[in-house]
Amino acid sequence: MSTKKALMAKIHIAKKELNLDDATYRDVLWRVTGKRSCKDMTIAQLQDAAKDMQNSGFKPKATPKHGSKPNVTKRRQPLINKIEAILADMGLHWNYAHGVGEQMFKIKRLQFLNDQQLYKVTQALSAHQQSETLKAAKEAAKPKQNAK
Template structure:
């Protein structure tokens, strides 16, 4: 008879380990000592150790920690910068500007890729011409100004 929490699918095991890691991050953020942490696991999840939590128990514990003030955020992946433009290209300079605007706004490359698709029906930034890249830069500048204006009020 196998244990209910042991997964043979590596993706399931990865997700489970990530969720348990999230719980441990919450423990740190909330400044819980080991005794308090174990009492919380027993009360909320019905187990003495996080490794014994069911998927539902993991969700309950994470929700409880969020209510207590733990903040869990998923890291934004930067994505892939377009690579097929030579460094002497005027479009390359525009990509540098796009990269700077994305970094400043803490947005991934996928954001600019989605803009190219939405604004110009291009599947990737690599397919945008000089004027289209200029339009994406303008839209990113407007977005940055809007965010700054909204945060200062």
Template sequence: MSLRNVNLAKIHIAKAQLGLDDDAYRALLGRVAGVRSAKELGPRQVAQVLAEFQRLGWKPESKQQGRATPKVPQNRQVVLKKITALLASATRPWSYADAMAKHMFQRERVEWLDDSQLYRLMQALIIDRSRHEQQ
């Protein structure tokens, strides 16, 4: 889903949560951005409309990115920090790494991997990163 589509979805969610009827919504779009439809909004106008919704009391809900960083022994912290960075750079949650652990080693969670498996998981994420950088 593109950033534009995500922002347009936020606009429609805010409209619903603020309880705006169609006339009030279109009036707000006209007043803030000079348009009658969200489809006509440019990137700067989208930001202005979202800011106006927040001024009117809408609070965007942030998505939980999954679970917390796994707890592993001190000797595995360096590898775990690298895995954390790789997941963050690819904007993937920890559930992605857990799914890889299950697929690669039949372990449900990253923290259940031994040293060798944890290192190989990190290598797989590095390979994944290099594949996506080439595209």
């Protein structure tokens, strides 16, 4: 979704959650931007309108930009917890793990992998973690050169 479309959607959600009738909504837009319709606004004007609605009490819900933890059976939860720990240690998000699963098995979400595939994703992430740890240790051990 483009930034403009996303901002327009956010403003329309705010309108609904703030219980603004159409006339009041358009008055707010006019007061903030000098325009009565979102489609006529620039991105900066849309941002201003969204900010004004937030100041009026609209609380936008956080959008999951980093993927979400898969919902799996209790039996598979230890593998998901291991993946979560590896991702946290490396500062990566769930989308990274989902991407590894898709690259390895052409399946977009980890929860759709079978047990063996999920285990292989865990092994791949663990190997990547060890590789990155060794690389960081080598970088730290290198003597620093004086810049002149």
